[in-house]
Amino acid sequence: MSDVAPTSASSVPSPQTASSRLQAPRRLFSSLEDVFHEEVFFLILSVFIGIFSGLAVVCFRLAIDWMHLALLGPLPQSHSWRLFVVPSVTGLVVAALVLHVFPTIRGSGVNQTKAALYIFNGFIPFRTAIGKFICAALAIGSGQSLGPEDPSLQIGASIASALGRQLEISREKLRLMAPVGAAAGLAAAFNAPISAVLFVIEEVIGRWSAGILGSVVLSAVSSVVIVRWFLGSEPLFRIPVTTFKRPTELIAYAFLGIVGGLASVAFAKSIGYLRPRLKALPRWTQYFQPALAGLLVGLIAFLGAPQIMGAGYDSMDQAMHSQFTWKFLAILALLKIIATTFSFVSGTPGGMFAPTLFIGAMLGGAVGDLERIFFPHLTGSTGTYVVVGMGVLFAGFLRVPMTSVFMVLEVSGNYEIIVPVIVANTFSYLVSRALQSIPIFDLLTRQDGLILPSLEEDREEAILRVEDAMLPAPATILSAQDYVDANARRIQDSPDATFLVRMHPSGWNVIARDQLQRLFQEGKGELTLASVLPAQCLPSLYPDLPLDAALRYVNDYPLVPVVNRANSRQLEGVISRDSVFKKYGSRRAVEVPSAT
Amino acid sequence: MSRKFPKLVSRSAPVILLMLTLAAAVAFAAVSHLVSRYNLNQQARGRRLYQQGLAAAGANHYDDAIAAFRAALTCDPANSQYQLSLARALRDSNDPRRLDEAESYLIALWQRTPQDAAVNLALARVAAHRGSIEDATRYYHNAMYGVWNSDPDANRNRARIELVQFLLKENAPAQAESEIMALSTSLPPDPAAHLQAAQLFAQAQDYAGALAQYEQVLRVDPGNAVAEAGAGEAAYRSGNYVTAQRYLQPVVNANPQDANSRQLLETAELVLRTNPFHSHISDAERNRRIVAAFAQAETRLAECAQQTGIDLPPPAAPASTNATAAASSSTASPLSNLQSRWTSTNPDLAHLHSAGETDLPDTIMDVVFQIERQTAAICGTPQGDDLALLLISQKREAASQ
Numbered sequence: 001m002s003d004v005a006p007t008s009a010s011s012v013p014s015p016q017t018a019s020s021r022l023q024a025p026r027r028l029f030s031s032l033e034d035v036f037h038e039e040v041f042f043l044i045l046s047v048f049i050g051i052f053s054g055l056a057v058v059c060f061r062l063a064i065d066w067m068h069l070a071l072l073g074p075l076p077q078s079h080s081w082r083l084f085v086v087p088s089v090t091g092l093v094v095a096a097l098v099l100h101v102f103p104t105i106r107g108s109g110v111n112q113t114k115a116a117l118y119i120f121n122g123f124i125p126f127r128t129a130i131g132k133f134i135c136a137a138l139a140i141g142s143g144q145s146l147g148p149e150d151p152s153l154q155i156g157a158s159i160a161s162a163l164g165r166q167l168e169i170s171r172e173k174l175r176l177m178a179p180v181g182a183a184a185g186l187a188a189a190f191n192a193p194i195s196a197v198l199f200v201i202e203e204v205i206g207r208w209s210a211g212i213l214g215s216v217v218l219s220a221v222s223s224v225v226i227v228r229w230f231l232g233s234e235p236l237f238r239i240p241v242t243t244f245k246r247p248t249e250l251i252a253y254a255f256l257g258i259v260g261g262l263a264s265v266a267f268a269k270s271i272g273y274l275r276p277r278l279k280a281l282p283r284w285t286q287y288f289q290p291a292l293a294g295l296l297v298g299l300i301a302f303l304g305a306p307q308i309m310g311a312g313y314d315s316m317d318q319a320m321h322s323q324f325t326w327k328f329l330a331i332l333a334l335l336k337i338i339a340t341t342f343s344f345v346s347g348t349p350g351g352m353f354a355p356t357l358f359i360g361a362m363l364g365g366a367v368g369d370l371e372r373i374f375f376p377h378l379t380g381s382t383g384t385y386v387v388v389g390m391g392v393l394f395a396g397f398l399r400v401p402m403t404s405v406f407m408v409l410e411v412s413g414n415y416e417i418i419v420p421v422i423v424a425n426t427f428s429y430l431v432s433r434a435l436q437s438i439p440i441f442d443l444l445t446r447q448d449g450l451i452l453p454s455l456e457e458d459r460e461e462a463i464l465r466v467e468d469a470m471l472p473a474p475a476t477i478l479s480a481q482d483y484v485d486a487n488a489r490r491i492q493d494s495p496d497a498t499f500l501v502r503m504h505p506s507g508w509n510v511i512a513r514d515q516l517q518r519l520f521q522e523g524k525g526e527l528t529l530a531s532v533l534p535a536q537c538l539p540s541l542y543p544d545l546p547l548d549a550a551l552r553y554v555n556d557y558p559l560v561p562v563v564n565r566a567n568s569r570q571l572e573g574v575i576s577r578d579s580v581f582k583k584y585g586s587r588r589a590v591e592v593p594s595a596t
Numbered sequence: 597m598s599r600k601f602p603k604l605v606s607r608s609a610p611v612i613l614l615m616l617t618l619a620a621a622v623a624f625a626a627v628s629h630l631v632s633r634y635n636l637n638q639q640a641r642g643r644r645l646y647q648q649g650l651a652a653a654g655a656n657h658y659d660d661a662i663a664a665f666r667a668a669l670t671c672d673p674a675n676s677q678y679q680l681s682l683a684r685a686l687r688d689s690n691d692p693r694r695l696d697e698a699e700s701y702l703i704a705l706w707q708r709t710p711q712d713a714a715v716n717l718a719l720a721r722v723a724a725h726r727g728s729i730e731d732a733t734r735y736y737h738n739a740m741y742g743v744w745n746s747d748p749d750a751n752r753n754r755a756r757i758e759l760v761q762f763l764l765k766e767n768a769p770a771q772a773e774s775e776i777m778a779l780s781t782s783l784p785p786d787p788a789a790h791l792q793a794a795q796l797f798a799q800a801q802d803y804a805g806a807l808a809q810y811e812q813v814l815r816v817d818p819g820n821a822v823a824e825a826g827a828g829e830a831a832y833r834s835g836n837y838v839t840a841q842r843y844l845q846p847v848v849n850a851n852p853q854d855a856n857s858r859q860l861l862e863t864a865e866l867v868l869r870t871n872p873f874h875s876h877i878s879d880a881e882r883n884r885r886i887v888a889a890f891a892q893a894e895t896r897l898a899e900c901a902q903q904t905g906i907d908l909p910p911p912a913a914p915a916s917t918n919a920t921a922a923a924s925s926s927t928a929s930p931l932s933n934l935q936s937r938w939t940s941t942n943p944d945l946a947h948l949h950s951a952g953e954t955d956l957p958d959t960i961m962d963v964v965f966q967i968e969r970q971t972a973a974i975c976g977t978p979q980g981d982d983l984a985l986l987l988i989s990q991k992r993e994a995a996s997q
Binding site for chain 1: 627638673
């Protein structure tokens with residue numbers, strides 16, 4: 001090629017022209033690189049995570065539907081042999097896959113995502129997404145009493161984690177990839193972005209962080225857009241007319257909250273009791289546990305309650321439209337608790353969101369109808385109680401009170417029932433918290449030998465504040481405007497070794513007795529204190545700050561002033577190293593006996 | 597606060613984003629293909645299930661139909677035809693608990709296409725099941741003025757007829773009548789349609805309207821026996837006995853077994869023969885009819901008293917009658933009062949021939965009509981001459997009002 005002569009001079013660019021042509025894209029490229037700092041890149045990446053998670057969840061839902069149709073047929077009837085044979089046989093297959101191919105996919109996936117954030121630096125193997133996809137689709141499609149939301153959450157988290165690792169983003173950001181993906185997966189599964197964001201904040205991340213909120217929201221929204229694009233924007237339920245007319249009816253909803261709280265505790269305790277016991281059985285039994293759970297679910301369906309199979313959204317929809325008597329609704333709630341408990345503790349991959357909604361819906365309908373028998377003047381329809389009941393179990397069982405309220409509002413699209421929802425959810429949450437101190441997801445992680453932080457614990461933890469360790473303001477406060485000799489005379493009668501100095505026009509400083517006396521002896525008595533003290537003022541604290549904030553200063557300064565937020569010259573007290581440590585020590589002394 | 601990010605990304609962020617965009621596009625296309633194929637399969641399955649549901653609904657097996665339509669909807673959740681059919685099956689299953697669900701499907705459809713006449717008609721029927729006149733009327737009207745896929749005029753008339761039947765069932769004849777009047781103006785020149793409108797008018801007790809519609813039918817189809825019988829009865833019910841006789845006579849002649857028409861004809865003829873206020877009769881004939889009616893009233897009064905076990909005092913002399921009546925007026929039964937009136941009026945019969953243009957015939961006949969109305973209220977609807985007199989009294993009363 002090098003022998004070929006150029007055909008014309010004009011066709012060969014001169015070195016200068018070529019170089020200038022190349023420089024333009026380079027400049028553009030370079031300026032683009034400048035734009036894409038990690039923060040910006042992470043936000044854009046969140047959108048892609050949402051897109052990929054949304055696409056994965058679309059496929060996941062199709063897979064579940066397809067499995068259901070293929071295994072149980074379009075019109076599953078009671079008393080059909082398929083009802084118990086299919087979940088049993090599928091259970092065997094799922095067990096084999098879980099034990100030999102995908103050992104990390106047991107359970108719901110929420111804990112694993114949380115563990116990835118706090119323990120494994122955001123690492124979730126991509127294999128988990130594949131395994132979860134296949135096994136959960138098999139299990140739920142065959143009728144196991146589990147839902148697709150938690151697996152979707154884990155699939156999203158797994159995709160995000162894999163993407164982050166491939167792109168070699170920083171460890172700090174990689175850690176946050178899992179929750180971002182989790183929000184996307186959950187939002188896609190629920191078609192409810194607000195609930196997904198709140199759940200991830202409340203349960204997975206466990207703290208409000210402005211740094212990640214934007215990414216979580218972007219991923220959730222983009223995944224919902226994808227799901228609606230492919231599967232339409234039909235809501236999960238056709239919500240009937242829900243009304244709340246008389247404030248006195250809140251008593252009825254409060255009662256529903258109490259019943260829901262008790263049901264949540266029963267549900268959580270049965271899982272908490274059975275799960276470690278089944279896990280402790282010999283390994284060979286784990287091949288049969290999902291199959292036996294499937295057999296149990298199938299038998300319940302065979303004997304007349306096929307509604308409890310799978311996620312059960314259709315049955316919830318029917319319950320909202322008064323298709324069942326209150327007795328049957330109550331029976332369905334009880335049977336679903338039993339079926340879901342066994343499906344879940346057997347190690348079958350699948351989620352608890354949908355069963356929780358199912359139990360709450362049935363319980364809500366049953367309680368509402370029963371209440372109306374005794375109090376016919378109640379105006380709330382069965383549909384209203386069903387919708388409120390869904391939130392009640394969510395608040396009581398999953399212990400995510402904020403998510404539960406927004407989930408109901410988002411699913412129902414009706415803000416008229418917000419007050420009943422808040423009241424019922426609060427009662428449920430309080431009853432559940434009183435009777436079951438550890439939330440279900442924390443319980444599960446502890447059973448797995450992991451200790452992960454939780455927002456609920458953070459909320460309940462009594463924080464030590466500066467005011468708790470604060471000493472009264474010293475009697476002698478020096479003024480920086482006064483002369484050294486005047487200040488030296490003022491401290492003669494004081495027993496203190498260190499004195500605060502009020503600077504002018506603002507700020508505080510500190511001076512030791514020895515230091516002041518030395519200045520006086522050095523003949524600097526006629527200088528102002530301001531002229532001999534360092535220009536830099538002391539840091540000051542506010543009484544409401546956490547005591548941890550004081551730790552940063554107490555080693556460097558003998559006294560730290562605590563001032564009023566409205567007037568920084570008004571001294572509320574002082575903090576010293578001793579006072580801080582003494583406070584921590586006294587608290588530890590209180591906690592240790594109570595812990596033992 | 598922003599920092600350059602490490603390794604791979606820091607060197608080629610735009611390239612990576614470009615690659616991610618490409619990957620997303622490829623994945624999007626792949627999922628689109630998958631979803632469209634899946635949807636095609638699901639739609640085919642949905643159609644099969646829908647046909648099963650239609651067959652079951654056609655055989656009135658609504659539980660099976662509902663299950664099939666539900667399954668069809670799981671295959672194609674947005675299909676409004678399936679939703680409409682499921683709603684109809686839920687509504688027609690005669691289970692009040694299912695009406696809520698039917699309504700919620702229909703409301704969802706209505707929100708999407710509020711002008712859809714079929715959806716509005718289905719909603720109207722749900723409201724009709726609930727007995728809600730207001731909602732039903734609103735949705736029936738929406739259906740009438742909505743968009744029909746085929747044969748809009750006939751469908752609109754059918755919807756209005758259905759509304760009329762519902763209103764009549766719910767005992768709202770005034771609303772029904774206004775709907776029938778609207779219906780009658782929009783009917784095609786079809787005897788069957790007018791016949792149906794006439795029957796609806798008759799059900800709403802608007803016999804004049806019914807007669808007009810029957811006559812409309814007879815103009816198009818003069819030999820229509822049903823229309824003749826209906827016109828005769830409508831004329832009879834509206835007190836137009838000459839017209840009734842005109843329409844009923846050929847009906848009875850053609851079909852002597854038609855007991856209803858024959859009885860109506862006999863009564864109409866009797867009314868025409870008995871009515872002293874009939875035009876085109878002489879004074880002598882009028883007086884004769886009044887005397888006969890007065891005598892008939894006494895007989896009716898005595899029979900009714902006997903039927904109810906009341907002993908009426910024997911007719912007293914006119915001079916003492918007033919005193920007796922006055923003395924017992926507070927305690928006497930209605931029949932006794934009637935007898936007192938009859939007795940006190942009886943002497944006036946003698947002055948009938950010289951009455952000329954006075955009010956005497958009306959006064960005497962008022963007593964007769966009062967006796968016939970009161971005895972009808974106490975002893976039930978009479979037969980024969982008494983029925984004729986009662987009908988004449990009702991016609992007179994209606995005319996005076």
